Amino acid sequence: MGALDLEKMEPYDLATTVLPGMGREEQLEFLASLPPGRAAETLEHLRPDQQYWLLHHLPEDRGREVLNEMSSDAAVDLLLSLHPRQRSQLLEWIAPQYQEELRRLMAYPENSAGGLATVDYIAVREYWTAGEAIEHVRKVGREAELVYYLYVLDAQGHLVGVASLREVLLADPRTPLGELMKREVISVPAQADQEEVGRILSRYDLLALPVVDDAGRMIGIVTVDDILDVMEQEATEDVQRLGGVQPVAEPYMEASLGVLFRKRVGWLMALYVAEALTGTVMRHYESFISQVVALAFFVPLLIGTGGNAGSQASSLIIRALAVGEVTPAHVLRVIWRESRLGLALGLSMGAAGVLRALLLGTAGSIALTVGLAQVAIVLWASLAGALLPLLGKKIGVDPAVFSTPLIATATDALGLIIYFEIARLVLGL
Amino acid sequence: MGALDLEKMEPYDLATTVLPGMGREEQLEFLASLPPGRAAETLEHLRPDQQYWLLHHLPEDRGREVLNEMSSDAAVDLLLSLHPRQRSQLLEWIAPQYQEELRRLMAYPENSAGGLATVDYIAVREYWTAGEAIEHVRKVGREAELVYYLYVLDAQGHLVGVASLREVLLADPRTPLGELMKREVISVPAQADQEEVGRILSRYDLLALPVVDDAGRMIGIVTVDDILDVMEQEATEDVQRLGGVQPVAEPYMEASLGVLFRKRVGWLMALYVAEALTGTVMRHYESFISQVVALAFFVPLLIGTGGNAGSQASSLIIRALAVGEVTPAHVLRVIWRESRLGLALGLSMGAAGVLRALLLGTAGSIALTVGLAQVAIVLWASLAGALLPLLGKKIGVDPAVFSTPLIATATDALGLIIYFEIARLVLGL
Numbered sequence: 018m019g020a021l022d023l024e025k026m027e028p029y030d031l032a033t034t035v036l037p038g039m040g041r042e043e044q045l046e047f048l049a050s051l052p053p054g055r056a057a058e059t060l061e062h063l064r065p066d067q068q069y070w071l072l073h074h075l076p077e078d079r080g081r082e083v084l085n086e087m088s089s090d091a092a093v094d095l096l097l098s099l100h101p102r103q104r105s106q107l108l109e110w111i112a113p114q115y116q117e118e119l120r121r122l123m124a125y126p127e128n129s130a131g132g133l134a135t136v137d138y139i140a141v142r143e144y145w146t147a148g149e150a151i152e153h154v155r156k157v158g159r160e161a162e163l164v165y166y167l168y169v170l171d172a173q174g175h176l177v178g179v180a181s182l183r184e185v186l187l188a189d190p191r192t193p194l195g196e197l198m199k200r201e202v203i204s205v206p207a208q209a210d211q212e213e214v215g216r217i218l219s220r221y222d223l224l225a226l227p228v229v230d231d232a233g234r235m236i237g238i239v240t241v242d243d244i245l246d247v248m249e250q251e252a253t254e255d256v257q258r259l260g261g262v263q264p265v266a267e268p269y270m271e272a273s274l275g276v277l278f279r280k281r282v283g284w285l286m287a288l289y290v291a292e293a294l295t296g297t298v299m300r301h302y303e304s305f306i307s308q309v310v311a312l313a314f315f316v317p318l319l320i321g322t323g324g325n326a327g328s329q330a331s332s333l334i335i336r337a338l339a340v341g342e343v344t345p346a347h348v349l350r351v352i353w354r355e356s357r358l359g360l361a362l363g364l365s366m367g368a369a370g371v372l373r374a375l376l377l378g379t380a381g382s383i384a385l386t387v388g389l390a391q392v393a394i395v396l397w398a399s400l401a402g403a404l405l406p407l408l409g410k411k412i413g414v415d416p417a418v419f420s421t422p423l424i425a426t427a428t429d430a431l432g433l434i435i436y437f438e439i440a441r442l443v444l445g446l
Numbered sequence: 447m448g449a450l451d452l453e454k455m456e457p458y459d460l461a462t463t464v465l466p467g468m469g470r471e472e473q474l475e476f477l478a479s480l481p482p483g484r485a486a487e488t489l490e491h492l493r494p495d496q497q498y499w500l501l502h503h504l505p506e507d508r509g510r511e512v513l514n515e516m517s518s519d520a521a522v523d524l525l526l527s528l529h530p531r532q533r534s535q536l537l538e539w540i541a542p543q544y545q546e547e548l549r550r551l552m553a554y555p556e557n558s559a560g561g562l563a564t565v566d567y568i569a570v571r572e573y574w575t576a577g578e579a580i581e582h583v584r585k586v587g588r589e590a591e592l593v594y595y596l597y598v599l600d601a602q603g604h605l606v607g608v609a610s611l612r613e614v615l616l617a618d619p620r621t622p623l624g625e626l627m628k629r630e631v632i633s634v635p636a637q638a639d640q641e642e643v644g645r646i647l648s649r650y651d652l653l654a655l656p657v658v659d660d661a662g663r664m665i666g667i668v669t670v671d672d673i674l675d676v677m678e679q680e681a682t683e684d685v686q687r688l689g690g691v692q693p694v695a696e697p698y699m700e701a702s703l704g705v706l707f708r709k710r711v712g713w714l715m716a717l718y719v720a721e722a723l724t725g726t727v728m729r730h731y732e733s734f735i736s737q738v739v740a741l742a743f744f745v746p747l748l749i750g751t752g753g754n755a756g757s758q759a760s761s762l763i764i765r766a767l768a769v770g771e772v773t774p775a776h777v778l779r780v781i782w783r784e785s786r787l788g789l790a791l792g793l794s795m796g797a798a799g800v801l802r803a804l805l806l807g808t809a810g811s812i813a814l815t816v817g818l819a820q821v822a823i824v825l826w827a828s829l830a831g832a833l834l835p836l837l838g839k840k841i842g843v844d845p846a847v848f849s850t851p852l853i854a855t856a857t858d859a860l861g862l863i864i865y866f867e868i869a870r871l872v873l874g875l
Contacts, residue, residue, distance in 0.1 A: 029650055219674035219678060224594075241670050259761060274787055289795060293802050295750070299745075300806060303739055306735070315725060316728075318725050321753075322721060328851050336681075340697075377725055422753070
C-alpha cells in the first residue's frame, strides 16, 4: 500500500487494519510519520495498553505532542486504565492547566456524564456579536471536538446559554449572542448515568450535551459519537447479562479461554447451587414418583415452560426499565397486568398440557394434574419474571442480572412443589 | 402554564407532556398557534395515527404547511404507515418536485439506509469558493436537517466529495471547495441495513452518512440522531427476542393485554411442542426411573444447568454476530473454542454434580452417572448454543431468534437421552 493511500485512510482503518499488520518498530515509525493530530485520532481506536506502549516508546517529544492532541475524554480513559506510576509519568507530559482539567474529569465515574465529557468545546461570551463568534470559531475550531454548538459562559464559568453555529451563521453578524442564544439549555449533571445522557441526546436530537457541576459551572460536553459507542457497549453487556454471562470486555474471538471460563463458571455455579434445590424437592416427593412414575415424565416440560414464560416477562420488564417506560413505582400495575396475562397464558399452556398428557396415554387424572399445574406454574413464573427485575431496580441491582437463566432457576423449585402438591390433591397421594 | 413557557419548550416535551393533557380541539388550536416548523417538529414525536389525525383536522392550508415542514424521513415514515387513500390525500398536499423525492424514498425498506434518509441536506458544487458555500448555507440552512457537512455533487447528482462546515469556515473564503473537500467520501448504498449504518457512523465518528443509489447518485443523508433512535429500538427488539417474545412495538405499560398475549403465546406454544419431546424421552426410559427413582431427582438440575450453559454461549455469539466480531466463516474456530470451554465448564459442573448427588445420599454409582452426564450435557449445550445462532445467520434468520428459551428447549431432550444412556452404561440398567 503506497504512502498516498495511507494518507487518505480514516484513523479507524489505520488502527484496525494497518497497524495490526505491522511489527512494533514499524508501528512506532509509522505513528511518528503521521501529523500528531492524526496519530492521536488513530491511537484513540486502540486498546489502552496499546496506546500506552506506543506513547511510551515514541521519541519523548513526539509522545508528548500526540498525547496532548488526544481528545480529553480519550486521554481520561487512557489515564484511568494505567498503573498509577505510568499515569503520573504521562500526566507530567501534559501542560499544567490542561493537566488540572484532566484530573478533575478523572474524578468522575467512568460511566457518568463527567467521565465521558471532553473539555474541547467552544466557549463564548454573551456580549460577543455573531461575527466575533465566527471569528473565534475560525481561530480555535481546529482544537475543538465539536464546533457546532457555542456554549455561552459567564465570568464564573456558569453555563448561561447555547447558540448553534447554524443560527449564528444565519444571523446578521452584528447581532449579540445574547439575542441569539437559547437560555433554556438542556444539560446534565456530571453524576448523570451514561444511559440517561444517551436518552436525552436522542430525545432532543442533539449532537452534544453540556455537562455541569453542582453549581451550574460547565465541565465539558458529551458528543453523540461517544454515546453511540457507549450504547453499543451497553447493549453488549445487557445481552451477555441476560444470557447469564458476566460482561466480557474483549471481542469473543479475542478473549482468552481463561477469561471466558471465569466470566461463565461463576454464574453457572451460582445457578447450580440454586437449582440444586430441585433435587431436594424431588426427593421429598420420592414416594409420589415411585407410585406414579408417569408424574416424572412431565417434569421437564412443566418447568421448562415455566422458565420460558418467566423469561418472556423478565425480558419485557428489563427492557422497559432500561428505556424508562416502567419504574418500580409501577409495581402494582405490573402485578395486575402480569396476573391477567399469566393466567391467560397459563390456561392456554394448561390446555396444551392436558392434550399432551392424553396423547402420551396417561390417565385422565394425571392429565388433569399436569394441566392445573401448568396453569399455576406459568402464572407464578410470569409474576416472578416481571417482579424480580423491578425489585432489582428498587434495591439498586442491575435488572439485567435477573437474566433468563436466573428466572428459570428461581422458578423451577417452587414450580415442582406446585406440581406435586396438585398431584397430592388430584390423585390423593 | 403560560404561553411564554410553551414557547420555550422543546418539541419533544410539547409532544409528550403538553399535548397529551389537552382535548383534541385544544390540540388542534395549539398546533395551529405554533409556527409551522415548530408544529412539524412536535408532530414528529407523535405516533403516525396521531400525526395523521391532527394534520387531517387542521385547517387545510395549515395542514399543508406543517406537512411540508416535516423532515423528509419523518414524512416518509408517516406516509408509509397510512392507508393508501389517506396517503394519496396527503401526497397531494406536497409540492410536485418534493413529492417525487418522497415517492423515491418510500420505495426503500423501512430498516434500510434509504428508508431512513432525509433529502434535507446541503448540496454544493466543486467550483464554489468557501465564501460562496457559506453564503449558500446562510440562504438554505434553515431548511436543512444538518448544515455541518456540505456534500459536493456533480451535474448528474453523483456524490464526488464532502467538506465539513468547520473546514470551510476555517479556510480562506476564496479557496474553491474542490481543494477543501475530501474525495474519499464514506457513504452507504440505499439498501444497507440500518445496523450497518449505525456501525459506520460510530466507527468514523460522523454526524451524518450520505446514502447513494447504485449509480453513485446521492439520495439523502442519515443523521446520527435518527440512528440513536434506531439503536434503541433494535436493542429493545433484541432483548425481547432473546427472552422469547416477538418484538412489541408499544411501550409495555401501553400495549394492550391482547397484543402482549399474542406476542408471547406463539413462541410459548412453539417451544412447548419442542419441549413435549422430553415427555417421550422420559417415558422411553420409564423402566430406568421405576428401578432407580433417584435418577429422577437430578433431571431438573441436569437439564437446567445445560440450558444455562447453552444460554451463555448463545448470548456471547449472538452479540458477537450483531457487532460483526464473528461471522459464519468462523464456525470451525467457534467449535474449537466452545469444545474446550464446554469441556472445562462441564468438568467443573460435573464435579459439583457428583458432590450434590453424594450430599443427597445417593449411591456412588448414581453420583458418577450424574457427574458424567453433567459433563456431556454442558459440553453439548455450549456447542449447540454457539452454533445455532451461527447457523441462523448463515441461512438468513435473525440470530436473536435462537434465544435462551429456544436453546434451553432444544438441548433438553438430547440432554435427557445422554443422561439415561450414561445411566444404562454405569448402572447396567
